[in-house]
Amino acid sequence: MSTEPLKPHSPVDFIRATVLADQETQRFDQRVHTRFPPEPNGHLHIGHAKSICLNFGIAKEFGGLCNLRLDDTNPTKEHMDYVQSIQEDVRWLGFDWGDRLYYASDYFESLYAFALTLIRKGKAYVDNLTAEELREYRGTLTEVGKESPHRNRSSEENLDLFSRMRAGEFTEGAYVLRAKIDMAAPNINMRDPALYRIRYVTHYRTGTAWCIYPTYDFAHPLSDALEGVTHSLCTLEFEDHRPLYDWVLRECEVSCHSQQLEFARLNLAHTVMSKRKLLQLVEEGQVQGWDDPRMPTIKGLQRRGYTPAAIRNFCERVGVAKRDSVIEMGLLEHAIREDLNHSAPRVMAVLHPLKVIIENFPEGQAEEVEAVNNPEDASQGTRPLMFSREIYIEQDDFRENPPKKFFRLSLGQEVRLRYAYIIRCNGVEKDEQTGAITLRCTYDPDTKRGGPQAGRKVKGTVHWVSASYALPIEIRLYEPLLMDSSDSSDEQSQNAQLQLNPRSLEILSSCWAEPSLRHATVGSRFQFERQGYFCVDPDSDDQKLVFNQTVSLRDTWAKIEKK
RNA sequence: UGGGGGAUCGUCUAAUGGUAGGACGUCAGAUUCUGGUUCUGAUUGUGGGGGUUCAACUCCUCCUCCCCCAGCCA
Numbered sequence: 001m002s003t004e005p006l007k008p009h010s011p012v013d014f015i016r017a018t019v020l021a022d023q024e025t026q027r028f029d030q031r032v033h034t035r036f037p038p039e040p041n042g043h044l045h046i047g048h049a050k051s052i053c054l055n056f057g058i059a060k061e062f063g064g065l066c067n068l069r070l071d072d073t074n075p076t077k078e079h080m081d082y083v084q085s086i087q088e089d090v091r092w093l094g095f096d097w098g099d100r101l102y103y104a105s106d107y108f109e110s111l112y113a114f115a116l117t118l119i120r121k122g123k124a125y126v127d128n129l130t131a132e133e134l135r136e137y138r139g140t141l142t143e144v145g146k147e148s149p150h151r152n153r154s155s156e157e158n159l160d161l162f163s164r165m166r167a168g169e170f171t172e173g174a175y176v177l178r179a180k181i182d183m184a185a186p187n188i189n190m191r192d193p194a195l196y197r198i199r200y201v202t203h204y205r206t207g208t209a210w211c212i213y214p215t216y217d218f219a220h221p222l223s224d225a226l227e228g229v230t231h232s233l234c235t236l237e238f239e240d241h242r243p244l245y246d247w248v249l250r251e252c253e254v255s256c257h258s259q260q261l262e263f264a265r266l267n268l269a270h271t272v273m274s275k276r277k278l279l280q281l282v283e284e285g286q287v288q289g290w291d292d293p294r295m296p297t298i299k300g301l302q303r304r305g306y307t308p309a310a311i312r313n314f315c316e317r318v319g320v321a322k323r324d325s326v327i328e329m330g331l332l333e334h335a336i337r338e339d340l341n342h343s344a345p346r347v348m349a350v351l352h353p354l355k356v357i358i359e360n361f362p363e364g365q366a367e368e369v370e371a372v373n374n375p376e377d378a379s380q381g382t383r384p385l386m387f388s389r390e391i392y393i394e395q396d397d398f399r400e401n402p403p404k405k406f407f408r409l410s411l412g413q414e415v416r417l418r419y420a421y422i423i424r425c426n427g428v429e430k431d432e433q434t435g436a437i438t439l440r441c442t443y444d445p446d447t448k449r450g451g452p453q454a455g456r457k458v459k460g461t462v463h464w465v466s467a468s469y470a471l472p473i474e475i476r477l478y479e480p481l482l483m484d485s486s487d488s489s490d491e492q493s494q495n496a497q498l499q500l501n502p503r504s505l506e507i508l509s510s511c512w513a514e515p516s517l518r519h520a521t522v523g524s525r526f527q528f529e530r531q532g533y534f535c536v537d538p539d540s541d542d543q544k545l546v547f548n549q550t551v552s553l554r555d556t557w558a559k560i561e562k563k
Numbered sequence: 564u565g566g567g568g569g570a571u572c573g574u575c576u577a578a579u580g581g582u583a584g585g586a587c588g589u590c591a592g593a594u595u596c597u598g599g600u601u602c603u604g605a606u607u608g609u610g611g612g613g614g615u616u617c618a619a620c621u622c623c624u625c626c627u628c629c630c631c632c633a634g635c636c637a
Binding site: 013037038039041071073074076077131134135138139140141142143144145172173175176177178185186187188189190191194195196197198199213215216217220236237238239240241242243262264269317318319320321322323324325326327328330331333334335337341342346372375376405407408416417418419420422449454455457458459460461462463527529530531532553554555556557558559560 | 636
């Protein structure tokens with residue numbers, strides 16, 4: 001990736017506008033330094049992608065830097081596996097943090113020193129109220145809190161107690177270090193918030209070196225300061241933490257005071273975004289795992305066939321603002337179609353096979369026809385395809401009783417086989433037992449590409465595969481995970497059971513593809529002509545290739561037929 | 564009804580006192596050996612009431628609705 005700054009395109013969002021203004025006023029000596037700070041307690045999802053694109057994007061556009069920081073201050077749910085996964089995903093999305101991979105846990109010693117400073121200044125104290133008492137003392141949204149009886153301990157006593165907290169002399173929850181701010185503050189975050197708590201939990205990096213851990217509110221601003229971050233971008237729910245963020249930096253007297261800016265998190269219709277609900281889907285077995293192609297995780301999108309460029313493009317189109325919003329799936333789908341339309345090689349595959357016998361084509365013979373690999377990109381060339389007496393077409397491409405405007409095959413009608421001949425349907429054979437049908441057709445030998453009647457027009461063109469050369473494949477079709485439109489985080493829907501879409505996965509195990517696909521590698525993407533974009537799934541083996549439908553092609557016929 | 568945010572086409576998002584624009588979607592047409600792509604056109608919006616102003620999405624005021632906060636989570 002080039003380090004050349006790309007100037008932000010105008011019009012610019014409110015965050016970029018702020019960065020621009022700060023640069024003009026020399027607020028941070030013209031420096032621009034951001035960070036992407038996930039907690040390693042889960043896999044990244046498309047919502048994180050928005051933040052990643054924002055943070056890394058701004059750094060790049062303004063000639064600044066963006067750090068990757070693992071915000072690992074709560075050892076209970078964090079794992080090295082997630083750290084690994086996060087790095088893979090950020091890199092996969094196309095971003096580079098250089099040598100600036102940081103961990104909040106690397107700052108534990110510094111953070112402890114800052115806490116001592118606060119205690120000495122009389123700005124923090126050790127409290128031994130129980131969690132329940134603490135809640136009572138905090139007051140409510142409409143009632144002020146009251147001061148803890150331990151609020152005015154001497155610095156000496158606090159220092160002693162705090163060092164003993166660190167030394168492991170107390171049980172979990174017995175003591176906590178609190179900021180001394182204002183128990184009557186209308187902003188509850190300012191009512192003497194906890195800065196350190198005792199946790200006898202092995203931290204995935206620091207092991208048992210610590211039994212006290214800083215809270216987000218204490219660690220985050222200082223981590224930003226320690227890294228020289230100028231613009232600390234986070235989501236809206238941290239808006240009323242900003243006064244505390246600023247308080248910590250002010251009272252700790254650090255030289256670098258980053259500007260926190262809050263933007264609306266990404267919500268996608270018909271899916272969930274919270275780690276809790278995502279985890280629930282995995283644990284309940286509603287999906288195969290974190291990388292299930294239906295999941296909005298980066299791993300899931302990757303397996304589904306999404307490209308980094310499409311996701312970046314999507315994030316750019318979504319924009320950055322403060323208003324709560326729910327983005328339609330259509331925008332994501334547009335982004336991937338746009339990308340794959342230019343890059344993905346075309347190939348023919350039949351999802352729901354219908355056997356067609358070309359009666360005037362000699363038995364046991366085959367003929368080569370030439371197919372274009374990508375009409376959008378001539379450099380992708382052509383490939384040979386085998387045409388034979390027995391072929392498969394899509395069941396949807398034949399109707400015994402065709403509706404009006406049906407341009408496909410029906411009794412007595414003609415259709416073009418893509419890259420091959422025009423055929424006419426002369427008869428339909430029904431199997432008595434199975435009810436399966438076979439079409440009896442004849443082809444017009446003059447209508448091949450380059451043939452004398454090549455230009456003959458028929459209403460429809462249909463994709464096909466040769467029955468004798470076809471490759472059996474499995475195809476997995478996907479629909480949105482949820483019936484309802486969005487991941488709402490209000491109390492009601494948080495407790496409500498997710499309304500899962502029972503048809504989110506459909507497996508088609510008897511599909512046929514042209515043989516050129518035989519050696520397709522896992523992860524490679526294709527357009528199955530007239531169907532959609534598909535990607536080879538890791539479940540594939542030597543026996544059978546498995547394809548995930550990334551997204552269907554736009555289907556105007558489906559819309560017409562609905563009417 | 565404490566505090567903090569927010570409300571602009573169906574969905575996102577611009578316009579900081581001066582023509583409400585773009586994208587996605589939708590609808591129509593053209594092109595097309597993909598009912599794909601591409602192209603052309605159309606479509607629809609400032610939450611409500613007052614006020615200031617030559618001029619208001621924008622400023623003032625009242626109202627309505629939505630989101631966030633009472634973890635020793637982030």
